[in-house]
Amino acid sequence: MKRRLTRPGRPIALKLLVLLSVPLISLVGLWAFAASLTAGDGLRLLEIDNLVTNLADPSEQVNIQLQRERLTSTEFLSSAAPYRELINQRSRTDTAVAAFRRRASLQENVSPEMAVQLKALNEELDRIPELRRGVDARTIDTIEMITTYSDVVDASFRMYDQMILVPDMALYRLARSVSMLGEAKELLSRERAMIVHVLATGKVGPSERALFTEMSATRRLLHAQALTHLGPGLDAAHRQLTAAPVYRDFVAIEDAIRGQATANGLPATSSTWRSSSENLAKAVERNQSEVVQGLVDRVSPTATNILVKIGVAGGLGLLAVIASLLLSLRFRHVLVRELAGLRDAATELADVRLAGLIDRLRKGASDHQVEPLVLDAQTTEVRDIVHAFNTVQSTAVEAAVDQAKLRDGVRHVFVSLARRNQSLLHRQLLHLDGMERRAEDAETLEDLFKLDHLTTRMRRHAESLIILSDQAPGRAGATPCPRSTC
Secondary structure (H helix, E strand, O other): OOOOOOOOOOOHHHHHHHHHHHHHHHHHHHHHHHHHHHHHHHHHHHHHHHHHHHHHHHHHHHHHHHHHHHHHHHHHHOOOOOHHHHHHHHHHHHHHHHHHHHHHOOOOOOOHHHHHHHHHHHHHHOOHHHHHHHHHHOOOOHHHHHHHHHHHHHHHHHHHHOOOOOOOHHHHHHHHHHHHHHHHHHHHHHHHHHHHHHHHHOEOOHHHHHHHHHHHHHHHHHHHHHHHHHOOOOOHHHHHHHHOHHHHHHHHHHHHHHHOOOOOEOOHHHHHHHHHHHHHHHHHHHHHHHHHHHHHHHHHHHHHHHHHHHHHHHHHHHHHHHHHHHHHHHHHHHHHHHHHHHHHHHHHHHHHHHHHHHHHHHOOOOOOOOOOOOOOOOOHHHHHHHHHHHHHHHHHHHHHHHHHHHHHHHHHHHHHHHHHHHHHHHHHHHHHHHHHHHOOOHHHHHHHHHHHHHHHHHHHHHHHHHHHOOOOOOOOOOOOOOOOOO
């Protein structure tokens, strides 16, 4: 009669392959397709939304308040504005800065480039208190003050450059154009501060003319480039403003200041410079708000399409995940039970069985038996691991027993040698005692006492070795003869 062979268990590698192949193929296929079309755009879209909420909008309010504070500080230095008005404006600026930093602290997953620009902006904002002290003490030059405020605002625009992550190329150009219009508006604000300074001094010096020329040239360039890429529908208001008298009047002001000789006074038309620049600033502010709203209106449909694609891909992916989970649950129970049993058995071997054996051996027990691991496993690899654990256990037991025997043998050798030394030293002490009693010469007796002392110390060392070997010293004392009685 043939013996029935036990069917070997399936290898764990095969089970894992079956377990993971279907969900991996489904997920990789579906999600790779979805990610290639929508996931990257969707993530960037969500990131843009968070960046606008936590960084762009609050920093824009900071820029607006800084522009007003710069203008008010210029008026204060030129004695055209009361100090109370400057204090009120600074309070509004501080409120905007605090709101910006509070919102910025909530922003997560900031890119390294964005982190660098955000740090630079915060460092520039930290310079404001020192700048204000210079304005209050009137120890800072107006040009230097305007430049320092401008550096702070420039840091925010460098941060905006890292935020333009719109996936659609047309929307990217539009967003870049809106950003350039914002920079042009900032340069207009700087020119307004310069105009206040020029009107207060009554002339245009070389430094003022050089700085104003740079500002006006950069503003015109940014304005022209932005209108080129702004596209129809959004550039109408700006082009109308460019053709309006208020814009032409301001361009004439720019030309007048740029061409003004150092020694000459201001022309008669300078009396209208401030009002003309204020009117243009209001119109630009209104047009900028309309352009930003137009950008938001164009981004919304694109965002909706991207979200729809993400939803469809996510639905299909969810179905694949459900199918994968159902298939995985079929094999989960067996694998979890076997691996958990193997883990518990290995833990018991390490923490209980071998530890108990070592403790028994230290106490001198003769019981060296440790039961082998028994685990009902269907997987070949798990059974092999159990067999390997049993082999390791047997080897560890043998090594522990051999080590215990070796320690016991070494201990007996030390005890034997120590007792022999103890006996010889005891006999030597007896001989020395007799010689001390017979000695008559003082110097000889002194040497014998020294030998007696050294021999006593050697005997104590032998007794210490016996005690360290866990044995009683068992010494029979022979007290040396006192020197006075020898």
